[in-house]
Amino acid sequence: MKLVTAIVKPFKLDDVKNALELIGIAGLTVSEVQGFGRQRGHTEVYRGAEYQVDFVPKVRIEVVVSELDAARVVDAVVESASTGQIGDGKVWVTTIDEIVRVRTGERGADAL
């Protein structure tokens, strides 16, 4: 099984969610995160005092899928989250050893 993790622009969350639903993904987890990449931060000005805000708000989406689905999920995220501008984010795939559905105790693919 694979864990697909995507960091995307917050305003793209709905598009990504819709795209993943379209390809039949049964569930995902979303969190608000902040950090920096090539986009770096932005400046804010309060009564003329300028602040460099290094961290930019992003959304992290996590999906656990079977190995076969991982590539399709990655493609769907990239396609739906892309604006072509700097700061569009990243997607990566990691292997996970075990997954358990808490309610039933099912393991592996049955737990997805």
Add this chain to the structure above:
Amino acid sequence: MDTGDTAWVLASAALVLLMTPGLALFYGGMVRAKSVLNMMMMSFGALALISVLWVLYGYSMAFGDDVGGGLLGDPFEFFGLKGLMGTEGIDNGFAATSLVFTIPSMAFVAFQAVFAIITVALISGAIADRARFGPWMVFSGVWATVVYFPVAHWVFAFDGAESETGGWIANNLLAVDFAGGTAVHINAGAAGLALALVLGKRRGFGRDPMRPHNLTLVMLGAGLLWFGWFGFNAGSALSANGQAAEVFVTTMVATGAAALGWLLTEKIRDGHATSLGAASGVVAGLVAITPSCSAVTPVGAIVVGAVAGVVCALAVGLKYKLGYDDSLDVVGVHLVGGLWGTLSVGLLASASATAGVEGLFYGGGLGQLGKQAVGALAVLAYSFVLTYVIGLVIQKTMGFRISEEDEVAGIDSVVHAETAYDFASLGGSGGATLVGQAHAEARNTEGATRA
């Protein structure tokens, strides 16, 4: 006694009282989340303490018979407001026996009390995040007694209003300060500067980001200040008459012009018109029109306001250049705005306004400008010097500042044992457990909610 005048002044007193909670929001939103409660408590502490001192001896120090030179009222004449009570009974509609012009003395007591309160509260913006609460309360009481009550006498005690003889700025110098550009704003601004110097800079000043934690509170506070300020200025007519109406309009339009001036300055200098700039411009305009609201025409008020917006927007940057941590710009807004407003009478006063004086630009020469400058500088110097001494004595004896460790942790939790916001994102108690209650019989943790 005039019932219409009395109703307006009592309503105005309530309006002005609301300015202090409004100021607490204005200041509270500008500090970081870890010190918003302390910021607001300094205003509420002033509300509590000064209202008591005012009734006990403050009113008498400000409006009792002059003890000499127009410098101070007799603290004992109206001690505990004695002699000001009494009405002519139910058959005469409870008309007050002691009057200030056409209103009961007690209405004037109430109206002037809230001026004293907000002047003290204004100072707190200069010492955000770092002043112990107990010493602040001591400072408030001493400062009101030694600085505000005498200065209110100088500026607001007209001969024959409450007592036979009043203060020197009002009666001898004849500077125009309709609602307190000197007594309230220059006074609080100079005190803020002195106290910021005594307490020193916050840890990380000029290096760490100290962003306002909640600009919506700031906007709401500015709105409440604007609303209450109609009582402050138009109420200072002490009558529901044409002067009150004219003052109401100059107050309104100067404030709008100042917000525009501040926003334009920001847009040109920084590239953005900010909400903090709008809120700050509103307050700068209100400060500047306070002394001049009865002396300028509505168009003159636009000039007073617009200049205040631009000048104050530029002045708030001074603290970084000069290296004093006037945290929330009491100097940049109240001292600078108060100075401009007070001097603007000497420049822009029109004889067609109710104050009846003429400024330089209206053919009045330099005479009035000179009087305005003397009044402004006298209050500035008196307030700065005495505040510095009071602050230093408290710093050396009680200790005014919290420790560096507590400052970093946040003054709210250390000094008040509270935090403003429950940021617990997990269900339940966010890690807090009830371990005791105020009543001894309930000191039983069985009933406490646990996560």
